[in-house]
Amino acid sequence: MALSIGDLVDTIAALYAPPPNYFDLIQITGGIYWGIRREAGADLVVCRGSVDPQDWWRDLTSETSRVVPNYPSIGHVPYGFGEGLPDAYKAIRAASATGVQTYFLGHSLGAAHTAELAGMWAADQSAIAGIVLCGCPKPGMVALSTLLASREVPITNLRNGKDPVPDVPAPLPPLLEWRDLAPFTVLDEAPDPNAPQSAFAQLVPDATWHNITLYQKGAHALST
Secondary structure (H helix, E strand, O other): OOOOOHHHEEEEEHHOOOOOOOOOOEEEOOOEEEEEEEEOOOOEEOOOOOOOOOHHHHHHEEEEEEOOOHHHHHHHEHHHHOOOOHHHHHHHHHHOOOEEEEEEEEEHHHHHHHHHHHHHHHHOOOOEEEEEEOOOOOOOOOHHHHHEEEEEEEEEEEEOOOOOOOHHOEEOOOOOOOOOOOOOOEEEOOOOOOOOOOHHHHHOOOOHHHHHHHHHHHHHHHHH
């Protein structure tokens, strides 16, 4: 059974409130919340977006940069996004099946994490079946996107309408030249103006466009 973009985005959404037995494994490693679902002969590696204070701290400390130890080929990554990556990568490696396709999936902070973890995976000469990102902040600089492009990794980089999250961290050339992992596929799923708003949406204009349920709706429209 082929996995559609809609199927993959449903898996991203499921990590926010995991149904019983949906994921084969869920862990928090190095402060990064991730899971693996095995489906259709593939490992779906998913990272969750911001939920708790530690997640928000990572977001707030991501204008400066760091290099991930032992992975200079992925280049500089935003400081907060890179926290805990080596430990999470080691755990995901240990948990992953061999001889299957591997997808990297995520929304928001989780999309940045999954982009960087995929870069580490590619740097280790391992194949990637695909990357699907929803509302991804800029996860790195030219080195990361160039590495994944050189491996011809299929990347679906979704942005919904006015979602402001993909605009951060703000590039500050010539030192901090943050960039998107790949060109966007733009969705146009408008939020319900009468729906309850999260604290994030109350603080940030247009953040209601960032909701994962809107990405699910748009992704399924792409899949039909």
